[in-house]
Amino acid sequence: MVKAEDPPVGxxxxxxxxxxxxxxxxxxxxxxxAPALTATANDTVAPQDSYDEAVxxxxxxxTNPLQQLIIRARERRLADAPMWQALVxxxxxxxxxxxSEVDAPWFFFSASGKTDPQRxxxxxxxxxxxxxxxxxxxxxxYCRFVARRHWLETALGETATNIPKxxxxxxxxxxxxxxxxxxxxxxxxxxxxxxxxxxxHTLLRIDHRNQNAETRMLNMSINFAAEIPATTNxxxxxxxxxxxxxxxxxxxxxxxxxxxxxxxxxxxxIWEFPLKLSQTQIDTIIRHSYEMLIAWYDYYFAxxxxxxxxxxxxxxxxxxxxxxxxxxxxxxxxxxxxxxxKRGLIQRTDxxxxxxxLIKAREQALPPTALTLAASAYQDGISSISEKLANHxxxxxxxxxxxxxxxxxxxxxxxxxxxxxxxxxxxxxxxxRRSRIAxxxxxxxxxxxxxxxxxxxxxxxxxxxxxxxxxxxxxxLQFRPAYHDLLDPSPGYGDHAAIDFFNITAGWDQQNxxxxxxxxxxxxxxxxxxxxRFFKPISWRTRASWERKNSNDRHRFTLLGGGGVAxxxxxxxxxxxxxxxxxxxxxxxxxxxxxxxxxxxxGALWEPIAGWRIMAELEEQRDIVNAINYWRxxxxxxxxxxxxFSLVVNASRAQYGDQPRxxxxxxxxxxxx
Amino acid sequence: MKKSIVLAMALALSSATSVQATETGPGCGIGAEIMKGxxxxxxxxxxxxxxxxxxxxxxxxxxxxxxxGCDPTKTVERxxxxxxxxxxxxxxxSTDAAKGHGDHLTALAYLIGVEEHDxxxxxxxxxSRYDELFASSTxxxxxxxxxxxxxxxxxxLARYASR
Numbered sequence: 156m157v158k159a160e161d162p163p164v165g166x167x168x169x170x171x172x173x174x175x176x177x178x179x180x181x182x183x184x185x186x187x188x189a190p191a192l193t194a195t196a197n198d199t200v201a202p203q204d205s206y207d208e209a210v211x212x213x214x215x216x217x218t219n220p221l222q223q224l225i226i227r228a229r230e231r232r233l234a235d236a237p238m239w240q241a242l243v244x245x246x247x248x249x250x251x252x253x254x255s256e257v258d259a260p261w262f263f264f265s266a267s268g269k270t271d272p273q274r275x276x277x278x279x280x281x282x283x284x285x286x287x288x289x290x291x292x293x294x295x296x297y298c299r300f301v302a303r304r305h306w307l308e309t310a311l312g313e314t315a316t317n318i319p320k321x322x323x324x325x326x327x328x329x330x331x332x333x334x335x336x337x338x339x340x341x342x343x344x345x346x347x348x349x350x351x352x353x354x355x356h357t358l359l360r361i362d363h364r365n366q367n368a369e370t371r372m373l374n375m376s377i378n379f380a381a382e383i384p385a386t387t388n389x390x391x392x393x394x395x396x397x398x399x400x401x402x403x404x405x406x407x408x409x410x411x412x413x414x415x416x417x418x419x420x421x422x423x424x425i426w427e428f429p430l431k432l433s434q435t436q437i438d439t440i441i442r443h444s445y446e447m448l449i450a451w452y453d454y455y456f457a458x459x460x461x462x463x464x465x466x467x468x469x470x471x472x473x474x475x476x477x478x479x480x481x482x483x484x485x486x487x488x489x490x491x492x493x494x495x496x497k498r499g500l501i502q503r504t505d506x507x508x509x510x511x512x513l514i515k516a517r518e519q520a521l522p523p524t525a526l527t528l529a530a531s532a533y534q535d536g537i538s539s540i541s542e543k544l545a546n547h548x549x550x551x552x553x554x555x556x557x558x559x560x561x562x563x564x565x566x567x568x569x570x571x572x573x574x575x576x577x578x579x580x581x582x583x584x585x586x587x588r589r590s591r592i593a594x595x596x597x598x599x600x601x602x603x604x605x606x607x608x609x610x611x612x613x614x615x616x617x618x619x620x621x622x623x624x625x626x627x628x629x630x631x632l633q634f635r636p637a638y639h640d641l642l643d644p645s646p647g648y649g650d651h652a653a654i655d656f657f658n659i660t661a662g663w664d665q666q667n668x669x670x671x672x673x674x675x676x677x678x679x680x681x682x683x684x685x686x687x688r689f690f691k692p693i694s695w696r697t698r699a700s701w702e703r704k705n706s707n708d709r710h711r712f713t714l715l716g717g718g719g720v721a722x723x724x725x726x727x728x729x730x731x732x733x734x735x736x737x738x739x740x741x742x743x744x745x746x747x748x749x750x751x752x753x754x755x756x757x758g759a760l761w762e763p764i765a766g767w768r769i770m771a772e773l774e775e776q777r778d779i780v781n782a783i784n785y786w787r788x789x790x791x792x793x794x795x796x797x798x799x800f801s802l803v804v805n806a807s808r809a810q811y812g813d814q815p816r817x818x819x820x821x822x823x824x825x826x827x828x
Numbered sequence: 829m830k831k832s833i834v835l836a837m838a839l840a841l842s843s844a845t846s847v848q849a850t851e852t853g854p855g856c857g858i859g860a861e862i863m864k865g866x867x868x869x870x871x872x873x874x875x876x877x878x879x880x881x882x883x884x885x886x887x888x889x890x891x892x893x894x895x896x897g898c899d900p901t902k903t904v905e906r907x908x909x910x911x912x913x914x915x916x917x918x919x920x921x922s923t924d925a926a927k928g929h930g931d932h933l934t935a936l937a938y939l940i941g942v943e944e945h946d947x948x949x950x951x952x953x954x955x956s957r958y959d960e961l962f963a964s965s966t967x968x969x970x971x972x973x974x975x976x977x978x979x980x981x982x983x984x985l986a987r988y989a990s991r
Contacts, residue, residue, distance in 0.1 A: 373935050373939065381974070412912075557927060659901055
């Protein structure tokens with residue numbers, strides 16, 4: 156219908172293309188990505204002089220201090236020591252050799268240091284003799300590479316006195332300033348609203364000696380993150396983020412700034428895990444953090460991400476059994492917490508609620524009349540309730556004002572990106588009024604919804620499915636590397652988000668005795684954020700998938716997006732949702748293969764008893780191009796047999812136009828590992 | 829009709845997957861990072877800090893281009909730490925002061941050096957003189973200056989005033 160007259164528009168254009176045109180589009184994608192891919196070019200130039208020549212000259216010459224050090228290091232086979240491998244971040248490659256994951260050229264003193272631990276160690280020893288920094292470094296190798304030096308000095312024993320001493324006041328200041336007594340891994344929980352936080356994030360807090368719970372926010376934190384140039388567009392952000400187009404760096408900054416970013420702006424609950432480490436281990440990590448400040452890595456969203464490199468920083472405390480070795484392919488932040496737990500490194504679990512959770516706890520503590528007052532003050536300002544407020548006792552007044560000022564701040568932080576710090580006039584008015592009441596109210600201490608994230612099911616899932624439709628039964632095998640869907644056991648994940656990534660389902664066609672690709676879901680994200688009196692978040696969904704029901708069908712491609720609303724009056728009650736969705740479809744079985752389906756979807760999700768979940772959905776869509784209606788109803792229920800094992804039944808009925816109804820049911824066994 | 833639906837969808841999809849560089853907070857060279865003109869919430873916070881306090885030019889010099897592992901302690905020496913803390917949390921400190929307690933107020937007291945037995949007096953002071961301290965001040969420098977004046981006029985707390 157449209158093919159002839161209408162030029163291709165927006166997202167659907169791919170569907171109209173010939174093969175050649177598609178190839179051209181991919182070329183454009185590559186060109187668009189090129190800036191991201193080449194962004195690192197400036198910094199990949201190796202420093203002018205390596206210390207390789209110094210090493211060979213020393214070895215060729217008469218006996219001298221450096222030569223003695225090198226000989227001793229060779230005798231003791233220090234380059235093979237696990238600690239040296241951890242310090243330079245060497246990892247085994249597929250060919251059996253090693254390669255350092257660090258990509259900053261000045262991290263290496265030998266020209267072949269990235270792949271040669273022996274030469275790197277010898278060049279490092281040579282570099283320690285240098286009294287001048289090597290450009291572009293600001294400090295001498297002796298004063299920058301303090302962890303390498305400390306370990307080499309210990310490992311070389313008496314010979315180490317051959318290295319000329321230098322004063323390193325800056326590092327001394329760093330150490331004294333941090334005065335680390337404890338290291339804490341901080342996990343702002345997963346939040347699907349941004350790709351960089353969809354799977355959670357981890358950072359390391361350096362806890363200062365002699366402090367209490369309140370002053371912990373003043374500590375410094377070490378954060379590994381990709382450095383994204385301001386001019387980056389969305390496409391190069393995604394492509395660069397996935398395939399290593401950006402530089403990842405360790406950054407050190409006050410924890411209160413991170414706390415603000417995650418807890419108050421992004422609204423993520425924050426879990427804190429103080430680590431069980433000896434003072435020696437802590438000191439080693441602090442020294443290593445100092446030398447890692449100048450390093451950078453190519454950032455890979457899936458593998459070499461924040462969580463992975465945080466582990467690689469901690470590795471120097473466990474060189475014999477490196478944490479990073481457990482993640483050869485991809486690293487999901489929560490899995491790194493699980494590993495720390497498995498290794499017995501977690502001393503304690505602390506919970507710091509997000510701002511919205513705190514506000515909800517305040518709401519619940521107020522009687523209905525007070526809540527109504529707070530609602531009108533939130534709407535029209537505190538002066539609108541001035542007289543009514545005065546009728547309440549001081550404590551109630553204080554509680555109302557505390558709720559209102561928190562709400563007003565929340566509204567400002569989430570609506571005004573320009574004004575993240577300064578009080579708005581309405582907040583000022585509320586707070587001035589509050590300051591006249593000299594009652595000390597107690598702030599609520601909201602509990603988390605369930606156990607901490609690392610106590611939830613594992614993130615990789617394999618399902619054995621028996622599907623039945625039209626009297627035909629098809630066995631299916633499904634593999635999903637990450638992460639969580641709404642029927643998976645909820646502990647540790649909560650009810651409000653589902654991310655299915657790279658979900659592959661293969662089927663066995665029993666009639667023709669052959670396998671077929673039943674379904675491939677590249678990504679399916681669903682965010683269900685309940686609304687209440689004060690909070691009005693938008694729930695949303697996006698999905699990209701290829702699906703066929705029978706082995707002789709062609710795949711239907713679906714690219715779906717939609718927004719909606721959700722309600723849930725108490726955490727344990729049913730969650731109801733309603734969405735408006737539209738999908739670009741490409742399906743050869745339709746009269747016009749490229750079309751748009753659009754329409755509403757409503758549903759309910761409930762966990763009546765812990766471990767038993769039910770979900771019902773009904774959707775009604777219009778195939779716009781073919782002018783045919785489609786509806787589908789589905790009921791699913793899951794039982795968590797254990798944390799790592801669940802059973803799911805699924806029954807659905809769907810109809811497209813006046814075609815026969817598609818009735819199907821399935822039974823799945825889900826295993827998490 | 830169809831065209832607009834497709835467009836709306838493309839928009840919905842792109843906003844659903846919209847990206848923010850929130851993990852790219854500023855590093856040790858806080859100033860250096862801002863000079864690079866970064867975007868994202870993390871950078872906004874720091875930009876706001878910069879708007880609120882004057883960081884001397886020498887600050888940038890000492891941190892160089894931020895690349896070579898600038899001295900991270902430079903940004904966080906006590907006075908600087910206090911200013912950065914107030915500048916980046918002025919709303920929370922102000923809220924705590926109005927309530928007469930809270931962890932942000934406690935953290936500020938710690939940075940000023942208030943001892944535990946004077947904490948109650950400090951909380952009373954910041955609550956009772958709320959208007960003077962916060963109602964008109966919009967930046968960290970003003971707040972810290974008014975706080976200093978308030979402290980020096982208080983019999984118990986005068987010794988915590990910076991001069």
